[in-house]
Amino acid sequence: MKYTVFYKTDGTVVSIASEQADIENIRIGTFEVPDxxxxxxxxxxxKEHVAVSHATPMTNAAELAAVKKQAELNSAGIAELTDVVMNGGSKA
Structure with a gap:
């Protein structure tokens, strides 16, 4: 089996991919991508090439968890304010 190996001048392997027929047209770049x-x-x-990316399901889940937590805090705050308005803030 043949592999295309990306390596440094000292022989350190950076990455290995299955054989690539047209390695003359392979480019290497560093790109900024959101966490x-x-x-x-x-x-x-x-002229300046950019990475096209998408969020992973785990990222979406983390964002949803943060939104849920904020909604819970907002709901608790609204309940407390409602108590203040309706009952003068007294706890029965």
Whole structure:
């Protein structure tokens, strides 16, 4: 089996991929990607190439958990304010 190996000049292996027939057209770049995102492709339509990415389900779950927590805090705050308005803040 053949592999395409990306390695440094000292022989340190950076990455291994299955054989690539056209290695002359492979480019290497460093791209900024938001935390929790996965790279889908590289947009080469502009002079400066950029990574195209999407959020992973785990990232979405973490964001939803944060929104849920904030909603719970908001709900508790609204209940407390309602008590103050309706009962003058007295606890029965």
């Amino acid at each position: 929790g995102n996965v790279i889908d492709s590289i947009d080469t339509s502009k």
